[in-house]
Amino acid sequence: MIGATPPGTRDVLPDEMREIRAISDRLRAAFERAGYGEIWTPALEYEDVLSRGDERAAGAGYRLFDERGRVLVLRSDMTIPIARVVASRLNDVEPPIRLSYLAHAYRAGEDAPAQSREFLQAGVELVGTPAPDGDAEVIALVIGALSDAGLGRHRIGVGDGSLYRGVLESLEVPEAERHALMEALSRRDLVALERRVAGLGVSRAARELLTSLPALRGGPEVLDRADGPVARAAENLRACHELLAERGMAERVIFDLGLVRELGYYTGAVFELYDPAVGFAIGGGGRYDELVGRFGRPMPACGVALDLERVHMAATAEERLDREAGRVREGVS
Amino acid sequence: MADAATGPRDDLTIAVPRGALFAETLDLLERLGIDVAEVRGNERRLLFADAGIVTVRPSDVPTYVEHGAADIGITGKDVLLEQPERAVYELLDLGYGRCRMVVAARAGDDAMAESLRRLGSVRVATKYPRIASRHFAATGRQAEIVEVKGSVELAPLTGLVDAIVDLTATGRTLAENRLEEREQVEVCTARLVANPVAHKLKAEAIDVLVARIKECNGCA
Numbered sequence: 001m002i003g004a005t006p007p008g009t010r011d012v013l014p015d016e017m018r019e020i021r022a023i024s025d026r027l028r029a030a031f032e033r034a035g036y037g038e039i040w041t042p043a044l045e046y047e048d049v050l051s052r053g054d055e056r057a058a059g060a061g062y063r064l065f066d067e068r069g070r071v072l073v074l075r076s077d078m079t080i081p082i083a084r085v086v087a088s089r090l091n092d093v094e095p096p097i098r099l100s101y102l103a104h105a106y107r108a109g110e111d112a113p114a115q116s117r118e119f120l121q122a123g124v125e126l127v128g129t130p131a132p133d134g135d136a137e138v139i140a141l142v143i144g145a146l147s148d149a150g151l152g153r154h155r156i157g158v159g160d161g162s163l164y165r166g167v168l169e170s171l172e173v174p175e176a177e178r179h180a181l182m183e184a185l186s187r188r189d190l191v192a193l194e195r196r197v198a199g200l201g202v203s204r205a206a207r208e209l210l211t212s213l214p215a216l217r218g219g220p221e222v223l224d225r226a227d228g229p230v231a232r233a234a235e236n237l238r239a240c241h242e243l244l245a246e247r248g249m250a251e252r253v254i255f256d257l258g259l260v261r262e263l264g265y266y267t268g269a270v271f272e273l274y275d276p277a278v279g280f281a282i283g284g285g286g287r288y289d290e291l292v293g294r295f296g297r298p299m300p301a302c303g304v305a306l307d308l309e310r311v312h313m314a315a316t317a318e319e320r321l322d323r324e325a326g327r328v329r330e331g332v333s
Numbered sequence: 334m335a336d337a338a339t340g341p342r343d344d345l346t347i348a349v350p351r352g353a354l355f356a357e358t359l360d361l362l363e364r365l366g367i368d369v370a371e372v373r374g375n376e377r378r379l380l381f382a383d384a385g386i387v388t389v390r391p392s393d394v395p396t397y398v399e400h401g402a403a404d405i406g407i408t409g410k411d412v413l414l415e416q417p418e419r420a421v422y423e424l425l426d427l428g429y430g431r432c433r434m435v436v437a438a439r440a441g442d443d444a445m446a447e448s449l450r451r452l453g454s455v456r457v458a459t460k461y462p463r464i465a466s467r468h469f470a471a472t473g474r475q476a477e478i479v480e481v482k483g484s485v486e487l488a489p490l491t492g493l494v495d496a497i498v499d500l501t502a503t504g505r506t507l508a509e510n511r512l513e514e515r516e517q518v519e520v521c522t523a524r525l526v527a528n529p530v531a532h533k534l535k536a537e538a539i540d541v542l543v544a545r546i547k548e549c550n551g552c553a
Binding site (some may be wrong): 155157187188189190191192215217218254256274275276278279280282 | 398399400401402417421422423424425426438473524528529530531532533534537538
């Protein structure tokens with residue numbers, strides 16, 4: 001067909017573009033105000049750069065060859081390119097380094113959602129500030145930026161990306177089983193998870209921990225129920241909660257000890273952003289203390305990325321809710 | 334719907350599957366104290382705002398729940414296996430609606446083995462192309478999957494395929510068409526699924542519901 005675009009890509013026309021631009025301008029202004037300088041990186045990276053950051057990141061991308069036969073990949077996120085920049089071009093800059101971006105990223109392959117394989121991300125990376133201060137700064141920034149962009153109902157789910165894996169390791173669950181359990185958890189199949197856990201040769205208390213963790217979510221009180229092998233992660237999240245409470249942001253936070261993110265480079269806190277007006281996450285991120293080190297400059301770091309089209313959908317859905325609520329108040333409905 | 338928030342379902346919208354799981358699902362909701370009289374008495378209506386219920390085809394339940402049009406839903410494991418890309422939480426095995434996904438072939442001969450031996454691959458008709466191709470791939474056999482929309486049993490009788498992959502509860506339809514079960518692929522029951530965002534933002538309501546279903550299933 002003449003005029004078709006590849007699957008998962010689309011044109012954006014002026015009416016929509018104006019609205020997306022209005023949102024991205026406000027997000028960028030919020031990032032800039034907080035001291036996060038904006039950068040660009042190439043849309044194309046060498047494949048070994050992306051796979052150095054995360055094996056799955058390179059596998060999920062579009063690949064092509066340059067004139068010398070080297071394999072190039074369309075970036076699947078901005079975090080790995082920024083880790084590369086921090087360890088190379090910004091090698092002589094003292095931490096903390098605060099960077100922001102507004103850029104397209106690309107994901108293809110079986111796991112990629114069919115709707116968008118090219119998506120526009122707005123995000124920040126804070127390199128050189130460890131947990132919990134770095135986590136709290138990034139969380140507070142993204143919550144504030146979304147408010148600036150016009151959202152009113154958004155919340156952030158905060159968990160720990162290494163938590164479940166760590167519990168499995170501390171219980172000395174065999175590698176093959178561990179993999180199957182992580183897979184069930186990331187598919188969010190709690191029925192399969194529970195059955196596999198029942199078949200593990202571990203204590204009753206351990207089984208209970210493994211099945212109850214994915215359902216532990218809510219206010220800071222869920223952290224009190226996390227003990228044993230998860231106490232250390234809970235302690236970090238609690239410290240993070242205190243810092244956010246000081247900034248008056250605590251009620252936007254939902255702790256979620258079952259939260260797992262798709263990419264493997266997360267080492268600590270992980271985030272996911274929600275708006276009750278839409279049924280999907282509108283962004284996410286987390287702490288990746290080992291990633292920058294893989295490029296030769298070991299430094300703690302954390303970041304978050306928003307999917308601009310999804311933020312736009314959430315803003316539109318919120319407007320509709322507000323209109324409906326307004327009609328109900330006036331008794332028109 | 335905010336005025337209905339005082340009921341036991343606390344503001345949750347539930348996607349209920351019409352079809353084989355319909356009656357038992359309504360029984361379950363009734364045991365939970367949700368008023369389903371209106372749903373039972375209304376064949377054609379689809380949306381029941383007061384009860385917080387939408388009725389949809391079983392295979393559409395994951396779609397409604399993934400997009401948040403319903404917070405939770407009930408559907409068969411077969412549907413979930415056929416749509417693995419749907420981002421929904423699978424919270425509970427509800428136990429009812431038990432049936433089995435099987436490979437079946439014509440009784441009396443072994444067309445499947447002969448095709449594999451002489452042609453290197455087997456032709457399989459199914460309404461569940463992804464479950465079928467996964468099963469044959471996992472068992473190391475080449476299979477050409479032929480997707481049909483209904484009456485799968487007819488396909489091997491007419492020589493269209495060597496075998497079928499289909500859902501069976503009693504095995505009666507298979508037997509009536511002189512087909513016999515050769516392999517079991519999966520046991521499927523009704524499952525409770527939740528939208529990932531609702532699972533966080535309406536955590537309490539969902540947890541209460543899950544706990545009460547566990548209680549009810551224990552006493553039923």
